[in-house]
Amino acid sequence: MNKQESNSNKIKPNESHAGITALQEEVHARFPELAKSEIHGNTLYLEANAASYQTICKDLNGQFAFPLVSMFASDDRARTGCFNIHTVFANRQSGILISVALPIDPSTCAFPSLCDLIPAAALYEREIHDLFGLRPMGHPNPKRLVFHGNWPKNQYPLRKEFPADQRPDFTDEKIEFTRIDGEGVYEIPVGPVHAGIIEPGHFRFSLAGEPILNLEAQLYFVHKGIEKLIEGKTIEHGFYLSERISGDETFTNSLTYCQAVEKIAGIQVPARASYTRVLFAELERVTSHLGDLAGICQDVAYGFASYQFKMLRGWSYRIADELCGMRFLRSVNTPGGIRRDFIHGKGKNLTRLLTELKKELTETEAIVMHNSLFIDRIENTGILKNKIAVDLNATGPGGRASGVDFDVRKAFPYEVYAALSFEVPVQSDGDVSSRMKVKLAECFQSISLMQQVLERIPQGIVKEEIGILKPYHSAYGLTEAPRGENIHYIMTGENNTILRYKVRTPSFCSWPALCHAVSGNIVPDFPLINKSFNLSYAGNDL
């Protein structure tokens, strides 16, 4: 029976599939020189050549208005004799991903940069250069991104010949920061070690008095080499690594990983597992948002509200503990479903806890959002303009607060989100206040989603066998993390292993957006703006 079910789900004859064929035809008509074009699930794989690459990408981004959502390289020299650059665009209206591959000859190790056409490409290209040694030709600012000054030249860790356990000889070079010159302009370096217990990151402010002229963030202090570590590991082993990308995004990362694996395996997880996953994903969202809200209040010294939100966050941790015995939701997922039936027999208690949480949150919101001194503090602080949010692909609450009406749960429905009713709150001002409102509203939506799950969850098995995956198949997992769009790419190797794993968390796209939102504000407001985005360092540094 399982077999039958999985077969029927392999190809989903739904709208998006119809749309993807139409899109394929349209793309073909426009670019007859495409070397390859295939459809797998909701993803259209194209292959360009050096001559047509820029035109295709520009048209997909410009004419079709598909945002660039990910870009990465892979070392396929053993198989095809060349590197590949994968540039991924998303059609968010009909839920289609378009992945454009560009083979790179190892003798040149260079590819044309997309920066002048697509601003969002800048960071990806620098990342590719650091990790693979492929040079983006025409990049306006080709400085290092992942590695700091001390990483030796010509060592590219994601090339297959570079052993994962090799420690290079570090050099003494320093990181160069953008310098702003002018009378009275000075710099303040902050971090990577901070006074509070937060993740490490170095911020270089250029200031004229208190107002910030420019902020440059130097991250990657917690670069763990996840993508390298996972190569050659089994699917099962890789799953545990994916859970450990970032502590507070455990579930969404493992879910995205599982989704990609399940797409490759061509299976559909059982309904009960699917509902359970939604419950956990929303629980993680609530927990994350409540922490952010507490942080925003804390940073303006609004102690009462801060502790109120912290308490509620404690409650949601208690719910997680009640459900699976693990507050950070590790080892809940497993490729093919969930590890065991976590909800069985707990429905009543959970409903009670959720009702309590909702009641207390409603009361807290009423108090906090009517405190005029507090409102004065968060309004018009750290405005992220819609244009910048769109150009840099800032998603999640940060993007939605700036009018980017996009949520993966609606645009690329996964698990059972399509069957559940929820709203995506959108604000247009782009300031701290908007982000706070979006996060508050999302908390209520998430609680409602969890309640719907508890009402509707069917009985049944919770896990499907995924079996042995076919080698050299790839898929994209796509979920809405608490911080926004989360994309994982997996390509399988021989013997059920992973050949290439690329993680693009929402934080990667949002960090530059934060730097834009900060400029023009004053230094004492930076922690507040930073907390209103609350981006992940570990999730960015990988």
Added chain:
Amino acid sequence: MSVFTPDLISGLISNFIQFILLLLLAPLSGGIIKKVKALSQKRKGAPVLQMYFDLWKLIRKESVVSDTASWIFKVTPYIVFSASATAALLVPVTTLLPSAVSGDILLLIYLLALGRFFMCLSALDTGSTFGGMGASRESMISALIEPSMLVSVFTVGLISGSTAIDEMMAAMRTIGNPLLHPVYILCFFAMIIIILAETSRIPVDDPSTHLELTMVHEAMLLEYSGRQLALMEYGAAIKQLIFLTLLVNLFLPTDQLIALAGISGASAAVDAVGVAGITAGAGAAGAVTGTAASAVSAAAVIVALVLYILKIILASLVIAVTEISTVKFRFFSIPNLAALSFILAFLGFLQYFVLGR
């Protein structure tokens, strides 16, 4: 033949006792504020006496001094502490006791300013980023708040006809209830804002923040450790208590309260020494006791001291409630707050000429 007349000696002894009392009580008010805030946040919070433990711990610890620091960094804690302690000598806890050292309030203000000046210098001295930022912000805030402080102090001085602290406090006896006097009400609120700014409390600064970029006072202490940190913290605590003492003794004078209670004379039931006043009073206007202000007996002094402690607790509660119900202002909104304080003080000043004493 000695200059040490019996009056002078008793005055000195009483000054010394009050000085010791101030030093001993100084860490308490911060503890009370923290405790009240913690309770409002559904936390137990640290013990009220936590700061005493902290100071004791810090004094026994080693100080780490940056290699780039000059002598200024090393002498500053001693200057800050001595400035605060000297200022504490000038502030009478109660005017019922004789006093040999009479200090001018301007001297007190500028003693504290001396401490702050060196604190800013030492913050710049180590060359750390946050020290410089803290120093520049602290200078800005103190420059903004100084005019309103001077005006409100002078206005009170105008009424009492003196800028000597003990005389200013003693003059309250003739005012009636100061809080019913328009000039005093205006100066009282100006003074509360001044205290919030001077003692680095919300909404001007956040004493409990861990965010180095938003710090003002804390940023200047970041480089200090061990005994030096203890001295700086202790100096700040003494300064806070000095301001609270000025507030409660100028605007809620103890003997006034006692006298007021005598007039309201409510309960003949209370005994002559008036210890019962403690239970009902809590330092507010409703203190019930039967002692007349003029009868300077040992019992009255004890009552006055107890009332003083109650008033300090009350003032700490006021600060705690202010901190709970406000948020930290945007840094560039602080001038508005300072302006508000100045306007209140200046209106009080003008009122004096309209209403007189």
